[in-house]
Amino acid sequence: MVSPSGSTIDEAEAFLAAHPEIVAFDLVLIDANGIARGKIVRRHELLAIYREGRHLPGSILGLDVFGEDVEATGLVWSDGDADRRAWPVPGSLRPLVWTDPPRGEVQLTLFELDGRPMGADPRHALAAQVAAAASEGYTPVMAFELEFYLLDRSEVEAARLPLTGERPMATQVYGLDALDRLEPFTRDVYRAAEAMALPLETMISEYARGQYEFTLHHRADALAAADDLSRAKRMLRAIAARHGMVASFMAKPFADRAGSGMHCHASLAGPDGANLFADPEAGQLSPLLRHSIGGLVERIEESMLVFAPHLNSWRRFAAESYAPMGTTWGVNNRSVAVRVPEGAAKTRHLEQRVAGIDANPHLVAAVTIAAMLEGIAGRSEPEPPVTGNGYAGERDAVLPDDWRAAIERAAESEFLAEALGRRMRDVFVALKRAEWRRFAAEITALERIAYTETV
Numbered sequence: 001m002v003s004p005s006g007s008t009i010d011e012a013e014a015f016l017a018a019h020p021e022i023v024a025f026d027l028v029l030i031d032a033n034g035i036a037r038g039k040i041v042r043r044h045e046l047l048a049i050y051r052e053g054r055h056l057p058g059s060i061l062g063l064d065v066f067g068e069d070v071e072a073t074g075l076v077w078s079d080g081d082a083d084r085r086a087w088p089v090p091g092s093l094r095p096l097v098w099t100d101p102p103r104g105e106v107q108l109t110l111f112e113l114d115g116r117p118m119g120a121d122p123r124h125a126l127a128a129q130v131a132a133a134a135s136e137g138y139t140p141v142m143a144f145e146l147e148f149y150l151l152d153r154s155e156v157e158a159a160r161l162p163l164t165g166e167r168p169m170a171t172q173v174y175g176l177d178a179l180d181r182l183e184p185f186t187r188d189v190y191r192a193a194e195a196m197a198l199p200l201e202t203m204i205s206e207y208a209r210g211q212y213e214f215t216l217h218h219r220a221d222a223l224a225a226a227d228d229l230s231r232a233k234r235m236l237r238a239i240a241a242r243h244g245m246v247a248s249f250m251a252k253p254f255a256d257r258a259g260s261g262m263h264c265h266a267s268l269a270g271p272d273g274a275n276l277f278a279d280p281e282a283g284q285l286s287p288l289l290r291h292s293i294g295g296l297v298e299r300i301e302e303s304m305l306v307f308a309p310h311l312n313s314w315r316r317f318a319a320e321s322y323a324p325m326g327t328t329w330g331v332n333n334r335s336v337a338v339r340v341p342e343g344a345a346k347t348r349h350l351e352q353r354v355a356g357i358d359a360n361p362h363l364v365a366a367v368t369i370a371a372m373l374e375g376i377a378g379r380s381e382p383e384p385p386v387t388g389n390g391y392a393g394e395r396d397a398v399l400p401d402d403w404r405a406a407i408e409r410a411a412e413s414e415f416l417a418e419a420l421g422r423r424m425r426d427v428f429v430a431l432k433r434a435e436w437r438r439f440a441a442e443i444t445a446l447e448r449i450a451y452t453e454t455v
Contacts, residue, residue, distance in 0.1 A: 001052070003050070003053065003087045003088070004087060004111050004115040004116075004117075005087040005090060005109055005111070006090045007088040008050070008090070009047065009050045009051055011050070011088075011090065011091070012046055012047055012049075012050040012093065015093045015104070016046065019095055019102075019104065021101075021102045022095060022102045022104045023042070023101045023102060023103065024040050024042050024043060024101075024104075025040070025041055025045075025103060025104045026038060026103060026104070027039045027040070027049070027054065027105075027106060027108055028105055028106065028107045028234070029056065029061075029086060029107075029108045029109070029110060029121075030122060030123065030230050030360070030362065031060065031063060031122070032120070032122055032360060032363070032424075032427060032431055033064075033065050033309065034122075034230065034233075034358070034359065034361065035065070035067075036230070037060050038056075038108065049088060049106075050088055053085040053086055053087045053111075054086045054087075054108070055085055055086070056083065056084060056085075056086045056108075056110065057081050057082070057083055058075045058079060058081075058082055058084045058110070058118065059073075059075045059076045059079070059081050060110075061073075061075060061110065061120040061121060061427065062074075062075030062076055062120065062430075064431050064434050064435050064438075065310065065431075065435055066435075066438070068434075070431050070434040072430040072433065072434065073120070073426075073427045073430045074426075074427070075120060075427065083113075084110050084111060084113065085110070085111050085113055086108040086110050086111070087109060087111060088106050088107070089106070089107040089108065089109055089123070089227070091224075092105075092106050092107035094197065094198075095196065096192075096196075097191060097196075098235075098238055098239055098242055105231075107230075107231075109121055109123045119423030119424055119427075120423055120424055120427040122360050122363050122366075123223065123226075123362050125362060125366045125419075125421050125424045126222060126226055126362040126363070126365050126366040128366070128421060129365075129369040129373070130222050130223060130369070132369075132370070132373060133268070133373060136373065136376075137271060138268040138276070138373075139220055139268065139269040139270075139273075140222040140266060140267075140268060140269075140365075140369050140372075141218055141220050141222075141266065141267045141349070142218065142222045142225040142226075142265065142266050142365055142368075143215070143264075143265045144225060144229045144263065144361060145213055145216070145261070145262070146213065146214055146229060146232060146233065146249075146260075146357055147206055147211060147212070147213045147259075147260035147357055148212060148213075148233075148247055148248060148249050148260055148357060149208070149210050149211050149212075149247075149250070149260065150182075150210055150212060150240060150245050150246070150247060150248075151210060151245065151246040151248050151253070152245065152246070153241075153245060156253070158210025159210060159240075159244075159245040159246070161178060161181035161182055162181070162184060162185050163181040163182070163183050163184075164181050166181070168210055169209060170209060171207060171209055172205055172209070173204075173205060173206060173207045175205045176205075178205045179203060179204075179205055182212075184243075185239065185240070185243045185245070188242075188243075189235070189239055192235055193232075193235065196231065198216075198228060198231055198232060198235065199217035199228060200214055200216060200232060201214070201215045201216065202214070202215045206260075207322065208257035209257070211257065211258060211260065214232065214236075216232065218265060220269060220273070222365050225365065226364075226365045229361040230362075233357075249357045250312055250358060251308070251310065251312050251313040251315065251316040251356035251358045252312055252313075252315035252356075258322060259315065259316030259317075259322075259356065260316075260357040260358075261316070261322070261323060261353060261357060262355040262356060262357040262359055262361065262364065263352065263355075264351070264355060264361075264364055264365065264368055265341075265349055265351050266352065266365075266369070266372065267349035267350070268292070275346060275349075277289040277292075277348045277349055277350070278345055278347075278348050279345035279348050282345065285331075285348070286348070287379075288376060289340070289349075289350065290382065291376045291379055291380050292350060292371075292372035292375050292376060293338050293375070293382045294375045294381050295371045295372055295374045295375015295376065295378065295380045296338055296350070296352060296368065296371040296372055296375060297327050297328070297329055297337065297383075298327075298371070298374075298375070298380060299367070299371040299415055300337055300338075300354055300371075300399070301398075301399060301400065301409070302409050302413040302415055303367045303371070303413075303415070303416065304354070304406040304409070304410075305406040305407055305409070305410035305429070305432060306360070306364060306367045306410070306416070307354040307355040307356065307359055307364060307367075308355075308356055308359070308403070308406065309359055309360070310358055310403070310435070311403050311439050313356045313358055313359070313403070314402055314403050316356050317399060319391040320335075320391050322334055322335075322353075323353070323354075324336055324337035324353055324390070324399075325391055325398065325399065326390075326399065327398070328386045328390050329382055329386065330385040330386040330387065330390060331385055333385070333386060333390060335386070335389055335390030336353070336385075336386050337353055338350055338351070339351040339353055350372075352364075352368050363420060363428070366419055366420055367416070367419050367420070370418065370419035371415075371419070403432075403436060404436055407432045407433055407436060410425065410428070410429055410432075
């Protein structure tokens with residue numbers, strides 16, 4: 001069978017020849033929660049995967065955040081826990097330089113046995129939106145920022161800086177000393193990123209002690225941009241663990257500190273590669289950019305389950321927190337949901353600031369592109385941009401009240417059914433309902449304090 005993903009045996013043979021030291025490979029499939037699932041196979045098994053694919057149970061994409069089957073996805077017992085066939089993503093073979101003995105990794109994407117894309121694979125949802133954009137003559141250009149915390153493994157607190165052993169005791173946003181004292185962790189991160197051809201760029205100390213941010217270079221390939229983020233998170237976790245730390249991608253690990261976002265930068269290029277969002281005149285936004293902003297702002301409310309998929313995600317949204325509170329937009333303004341960053345006219349783009357770092361980047365990118373295309377098709381014009389404090393004053397459109405409201409809004413959203421594919425939307429909603437029920441059934445420590453001897 002010819003690989004429906006476009007992978008070729010030549011790529012695998014060339015990689016093996018170039019890396020005789022690698023003894024095994026991680027097979028990586030990204031699920032709806034953005035969690036890496038798969039297997040570790042020995043070196044001699046790799047070529048067969050490129051020739052014939054690898055059978056994996058479809059239920060691997062029906063697991064909740066705890067790794068438990070969710071029958072309501074239709075992928076477990078009602079489906080007989082049936083196998084599908086996974087195929088390598090072209091260009092995804094990479095060495096993992098932090099492992100001993102050396103391993104590599106290859107990303108997989110899941111197909112039905114007849115070669116059709118498996119509807120519950122998030123990567124196919126994004127691929128469909130990239131294809132939709134291409135049919136209109138557009139190439140989405142995207143990049144992600146990832147905010148995260150480095151924590152001690154022994155206690156839930158900011159990790160000690162490896163170079164000095166001291167613990168950060170103040171926010172020190174944009175502080176350079178803390179970054180310097182993260183050596184040798186950052187040395188290993190950049191070394192690994194270079195080996196993996198991962199375009200990891202700027203690092204900053206973020207707006208909380210123990211919080212940091214990396215940027216990823218933009219890609220004229222939205223699938224590659226989302227893959228970059230998934231690989232970066234996995235790499236940071238692995239290297240942090242080897243330094244006795246935890247890289248945490250919770251949206252809000254501390255109630256009194258800043259949350260962690262996944263800011264998505266996006267523009268559209270034409271057939272010649274030129275940026276179609278570039279300013280036509282100084283101080284003037286292009287019609288395509290305005291329409292894209294209009295479409296995105298209109299669809300944020302019903303897309304919130306994609307942008308904030310977990311119970312903890314909703315703790316991130318608070319006034320003056322750098323996370324948006326409404327469906328707002330503005331120019332050079334970080335208090336809004338959709339921002340047009342300052343910069344050269346030819347590089348103009350939008351920044352979607354709603355998504356948390358705990359979201360699935362493939363689903364975030366798919367929804368963002370779908371909303372932009374819808375806005376362009378309908379010539380949507382957004383309300384006037386917010387100036388000054390976007391948290392102040394009345395807002396006509398606000399976000400859902402909580403996680404449960406977002407789940408039910410997503411369940412009835414025809415936009416999400418189009419943006420993700422109906423099966424992907426339904427599987428995602430089923431997973432989130434199962435997770436909500438599990439959290440709702442938990443008796444918390446705060447409940448015991450409030451009620452045990454009081455009521």
